[in-house]
Every structure is written in C-alpha cells, then in structure tokens.
Amino acid sequence: MVAPPDNDVLWARGLHYSYNGSPALTGVSVGVREGEILALAGPRGSGKTTLLKCLSGQLVPDQGEVWFNSAPVHTLSRSGRERLRRERFGWIDSTPHLVPELTAWENAALPLLARGVGHRAAKTTAYEWLERLDVGDCARKRPRGLLRAQCQRIAVARALAGEPTVVFADDPAAPLHSADRAQVLRTLTTAARSHNITVVLAVLDEDSASLADRTVGLLDGRRGGAIPAPDAPEGEGRAACSVSA
Ligand SMILES: Nc1ncnc2c1ncn2[C@@H]1O[C@H](COP(=O)(O)OP(=O)(O)OP(=O)(O)O)[C@@H](O)[C@H]1O
Numbered sequence: 001m002v003a004p005p006d007n008d009v010l011w012a013r014g015l016h017y018s019y020n021g022s023p024a025l026t027g028v029s030v031g032v033r034e035g036e037i038l039a040l041a042g043p044r045g046s047g048k049t050t051l052l053k054c055l056s057g058q059l060v061p062d063q064g065e066v067w068f069n070s071a072p073v074h075t076l077s078r079s080g081r082e083r084l085r086r087e088r089f090g091w092i093d094s095t096p097h098l099v100p101e102l103t104a105w106e107n108a109a110l111p112l113l114a115r116g117v118g119h120r121a122a123k124t125t126a127y128e129w130l131e132r133l134d135v136g137d138c139a140r141k142r143p144r145g146l147l148r149a150q151c152q153r154i155a156v157a158r159a160l161a162g163e164p165t166v167v168f169a170d171d172p173a174a175p176l177h178s179a180d181r182a183q184v185l186r187t188l189t190t191a192a193r194s195h196n197i198t199v200v201l202a203v204l205d206e207d208s209a210s211l212a213d214r215t216v217g218l219l220d221g222r223r224g225g226a227i228p229a230p231d232a233p234e235g236e237g238r239a240a241c242s243v244s245a
Contacts, residue, residue, distance in 0.1 A: 090159030
C-alpha cells in the first residue's frame with residue numbers, strides 16, 4: 001500500500017466496484033483536501049453514489065484503496081467502518097429520510113445522541129443548526145407536517161450537527177424546485193465552509209456544482225475529466241486542489 005498525500009483528508013486510488021458482476025466503478029482515483037467542497041458530477045448511472053459509498057465506508061471496493069486522515073478505510077472491519085461513519089462522517093441523501101415519529105430537533109440531534117452526547121447538549125446543538133438552516137420554527141414539528149424543502153434542510157442540519165470531518169451529500173437538492181435547490185446547496189456549502197467541514201457532493205449537472213471548489217466528472221464508472229467550476233465570488237471558492245488520476 002502507498003500512503004496518501006498528507007494534505008488529503010480523503011484519498012482513493014484505483015477503485016473498482018461491481019454489483020453482481022455489473023461494473024459501477026472501473027478504476028476511479030480521487031483526493032479531497034481538508035475543508036474542500038468537491039463536486040462529483042455525472043449523469044444517472046455514472047457511479048456517483050457508488051463512489052460516495054466507497055469513500056464513506058458503506059461499501060468496500062472490490063479493488064483499490066480508500067484512506068481517511070492517512071489511515072486505510074478499505075481494510076477496516078465492519079464495526080470499524082460503522083464507528084468511522086458515526087463519529088467522523090455525515091450523510092445527506094437525495095430524499096430526507098427523517099424518522100417520522102421524531103420531531104425536527106430530535107431528528108437533527110440523532111448523530112449526537114448516537115455518539116453519547118447528553119440530551120440537553122444535543123438538543124441545544126440541534127436547535128442551533130436548525131436556526132442556521134432557517135428551519136428553527138420547525139424544531140418541534142414532525143416531518144409529516146412539513147414541506148419537502150424544510151425536511152431536506154433538517155436532514156442537512158442532522159448531517160452537520162455532529163460537526164463531522166466530512167459530509168457526503170448524494171444529490172441533496174434533487175427533489176427540490178430550482179429556487180429551493182440553489183438555497184439548500186448554498187446553505188450546505190456556506191455552513192460547511194464556516195465550520196471547515198469537507199464536503200463531497202454528488203450532482204447531476206454543472207449548475208449544481210457551481211458552489212464547489214472543484215468538480216470531478218464521472219462517466220460510466222470512470223473519471224470523465226475535471227469540469228472547471230465557474231469562478232466563485234470572493235471568499236466562497238478555494239484554490240484548486242490536488243487530484244490523483
Ligand atoms: N444496488 C444496486 N444493484 C445493482 N446495480 C446497481 C445498484 N446500485 C447501482 N447500480 C448500478 O451501478 C451503476 C452506477 O450506479 P450509481 O447509483 O452509483 O450511479 P449514480 O451516478 O449515482 O446514478 P444516479 O444519479 O441515478 O443516482 C448503474 O449502472 C446502476 O444501475
């Protein structure tokens with residue numbers, strides 16, 4: 001095994017993954033620097049979700065290596081990978097998947113409670129994140145009484161509340177109208193930047209990738225070449241970061 005570059009918080013080399021013999025990733029390599037917002041852009045079926053799952057330890061690649069903070073993930077036991085996901089990673093899906101029986105703040109507090117944070121502290125933090133994401137007034141409501149855009153903001157709050165090192169976001173704005181979509185993505189990236197949280201964001205189109213620092217294209221399970229992100233306003237974008245091809 002070759003150790004990854006020191007300044008990459010996540011680093012993957014030569015990832016291959018197949019579902020029952022059908023290839024989804026065929027030799028993808030990528031590095032993500034600390035605090036970077038990296039977009040993975042590609043059409044449906046290009047392998048974005050599979051790559052996010054390999055990077056976050058949900059799937060173990062058939063071949064290749066995944067490293068987090070200079071430690072291998074692909075050789076960890078299932079419980080080691082689950083602990084890593086619980087303690088260091090956040091996940092946002094394209095649909096919110098909130099627990100219907102719980103209120104918004106209870107949903108947002110789940111990662112903290114799962115980590116053993118006390119009820120009162122978890123509640124305070126969950127409320128703070130719901131406020132930051134403009135859904136503070138929903139804190140005591142259950143998901144069935146809320147709009148989809150509100151639920152997705154609560155899911156974003158849940159992913160960020162534990163201040164993870166990396167948030168993986170799988171097309172988090174997909175089910176929303178264009179105005180809500182832009183707002184949810186902007187809220188996610190702004191909150192992540194202000195807390196130095198690294199984000200790996202899967203998106204279908206370049207527009208949704210425009211808030212990222214760098215965009216990597218995927219096509220048919222391979223790197224489809226880097227897609228330059230449009231110039232971000234001052235203070236929003238960051239310098240381009242290293243990519244291992
Ligand atoms: N659970 C699964 N079982 C079998 N094949 C799968 C499974 N999940 C994904 N695939 C296949 O693997 C390939 C990559 O899928 P993946 O979901 O990673 O792509 P994607 O770019 O995230 O697509 P989308 O934007 O539609 O989510 C596709 O051909 C898909 O049909």
